[in-house]
Amino acid sequence: METPEHTHSLQLSNQIDELSRLAETIDQLQVQWQLPVSLVMPLNLALEEAFTNVVNYAYDDDKQHLIELEFSLSGDTLTVSIRDDGRAWDPTQKEDPDVSLPAGDRPIGGLGIFLIKKLMDKVHYQRIENKNQLTLTKHISQ
Amino acid sequence: MNIQTRQQADCLIVALQGRLDTTQSEAAERQVNEALASAPAKLIFDCSQMDYISSSGLRIFLIAHKKMTASSGSLRICCLQPSIREIFDMSGFSMIFSMFETLDDALAG
Numbered sequence: 001m002e003t004p005e006h007t008h009s010l011q012l013s014n015q016i017d018e019l020s021r022l023a024e025t026i027d028q029l030q031v032q033w034q035l036p037v038s039l040v041m042p043l044n045l046a047l048e049e050a051f052t053n054v055v056n057y058a059y060d061d062d063k064q065h066l067i068e069l070e071f072s073l074s075g076d077t078l079t080v081s082i083r084d085d086g087r088a089w090d091p092t093q094k095e096d097p098d099v100s101l102p103a104g105d106r107p108i109g110g111l112g113i114f115l116i117k118k119l120m121d122k123v124h125y126q127r128i129e130n131k132n133q134l135t136l137t138k139h140i141s142q
Numbered sequence: 143m144n145i146q147t148r149q150q151a152d153c154l155i156v157a158l159q160g161r162l163d164t165t166q167s168e169a170a171e172r173q174v175n176e177a178l179a180s181a182p183a184k185l186i187f188d189c190s191q192m193d194y195i196s197s198s199g200l201r202i203f204l205i206a207h208k209k210m211t212a213s214s215g216s217l218r219i220c221c222l223q224p225s226i227r228e229i230f231d232m233s234g235f236s237m238i239f240s241m242f243e244t245l246d247d248a249l250a251g
Contacts, residue, residue, distance in 0.1 A: 041225040048196045099234030111197040
């Protein structure tokens with residue numbers, strides 16, 4: 001694997017309020033790494049969904065946990081991995097919702113992981129040393 | 143997120159401004175529910191100033207749709223920014239909602 005040209009680490013605590021720091025980081029990286037402006041919204045959305053899933057469902061206690069994000073850019077490939085020490089859970093196994101259903105039959109919710117998969121080019125899950133690692137990959141077209 | 147409501151003719155216009163993310167969605171849902179409590183016959187969400195949405199925000203639109211359908215009211219959405227329109231398309235929401243390019247179109251439609 002080639003060495004990434006840029007990397008950036010971000011640690012967030014398991015609080016929904018941390019989403020503002022996530023959004024700020026994405027804005028900063030867009031400028032520093034000269035990413036297309038059109039990438040900001042889908043990247044932010046995919047990472048928000050991944051992060052909120054961890055905050056809302058991964059932990060069985062009320063303690064503070066750190067969720068580690070690692071951004072890297074290599075050529076035109078942007079990769080973000082999200083690591084948490086919550087219970088083992090592979091979101092990629094969740095069944096996609098049927099988005100063709102009429103409104104009355106649509107469940108409220110259940111779109112988050114589906115949107116991650118639609119917005120990113122690759123979504124990969126691994127359980128490594130008692131941590132969940134979700135890796136999102138996006139090929140950038142300028 | 144800032145939410146402004148105003149009445150125009152027989153229509154209640156709810157303007158959503160800013161980011162509709164998970165940190166904002168609870169307060170936004172409460173405000174939208176307050177607007178719906180008056181059981182308006184016609185409701186338009188003006189999204190011209192809404193520049194971000196996540197699944198927690200989409201949820202609010204779906205809840206509003208269910209409530210308006212239950213009260214036999216009409217719900218329209220106008221002025222979605224292109225990046226948000228893409229999210230509506232992906233989610234199948236573009237097929238569920240009556241969507242308009244401009245507020246005037248939504249009022250007339």
